Amino acid sequence: MQTTKKIALVTGGSRGLGRNSALALSEKGIDVILTYHTQKDEADSVVKAIESNGGIAHALQLDAGLVSSFDAFVSQISEVLMVKWDRNDFDFLVNNAGFGLHAPIASTNEEQFDSLMNVHFKGVFFLTQKLIPLLADGGAIVNVSTGLTRFSIEGFGAYAAMKGAVEILTKYMAKELGPRGIRVNTVAPGAIATDFGGGALKHNQGMKDYISSLTVLGRAGEPDDIGGIVASLCLSEMGWINGQRIEASGGMLL
Template identity: 45%
Template sequence: MNIVVITGGSRGIGASAALQCAKKGMGIIVTYNSHPAGAESVVRKIEVQGGKAEAIALDVTKISSFPVFRENLAAVLASTWGRNSFDGLVNNAGYGNFNAIEGVTETEFDGLLNVHLKGPFFLTQTLLPLMADGSHIINMTSATTRVATPGAAPYAACKGGLEVLTRYMAKEFGPRRIRANAISPGAIRTDMTSEAFDQSPEFESMLAGQTALGKIGAADDVGRVIAGLLSDDNAWINAQTIEVGGGYNI
């Protein structure tokens, strides 16, 4: 059984990815920061389906806590699966913060940098000893790296850095047959974006109008791609950024 660690797996795309991976027979470990109830709900849903799942606390902005997280992860792998390694890491945890460049504060920028680039860099580094040879890393980026969206500059810049990092991971981890790919969602309705869409239906309509399929996506549209990419069926895809956006702004 392949075991997958999904950061920010308590809701949204992370939760969907966990459920979709479990349907493919994978063991799931979701991390959470401020939403433990959501993570436990995901675990229960997977268990009801007959799968195995665990939830572990993690703040991806606190790099000093990563060694302790690795210890906790190793303990869970041993107790739940009798393993000393895992097979997939999805660097998904994150948040959005839209502000024009002239109004961005250093605190806002540093927050986005820490969660979207610095955190994934050092978390992956910390967990490498636990990753089995032939594993797969998926870094969640964004279509805003391709399409300039006013107000998204710091977020997109950090996600763009993560796309570059993905290729370097594929190159440097290649001798261990560890693949690295990025998944870049377009306009997606999630727990994080629903409030903005509900408050501004015209914004949702605009994004739908810029998408070839005429609508915005759902979390499961991305979750299914994550699960598929983690499966052995796609083992020859490496060092790629795969946009999942229904043909956004083409």
């Protein structure tokens, strides 16, 4: 018998904001498929945490920057949906997978630029494209961006530019998927103390103090500040929010 529970797909769900988003979705009664790039053990631990709370979860490997792998990945998703949920679609897509790069424009090389583009923009564009047929009417997409598209901090030009492209793409996704009742929004976190970018903020008290001095609420962000926002944008209570960029930075650089 077909399940009535909602299902979310979270890319990059093994660590950081993706992990927190997956757990927050589960806490709201939404089952989760999460992807990981290389950290299978961490992904499996997220699955176990969700299952221990009565949810259903599954982890799949995905290189979010390798477009040629997406057809096989979509086939895997279809199989998992049928086997574990007796469904041929899912409800929510969270495009979270990514990595950080801190390099001035003057020293950013083409390989770094292309890697950022492949994961943060090209990958988001084409993975979403491939998954649109599996996304249920009335569902939602949440694209994860960054506060660095509003304020600028030296060394993040290439990274922020890719996220800026995703923010524009979000509006067009909302426009084109609106007739199916699918909402599309962007969450733009400020500086968050995770392992992202090598964990520079998480492990550097001086940097934490600096970010705290720039933030109205007086501290750097934590993953728990973001996951609930991502999950909430999938709920019917947020059903009239569409095509929006929602910054979650505690008021950085206001």
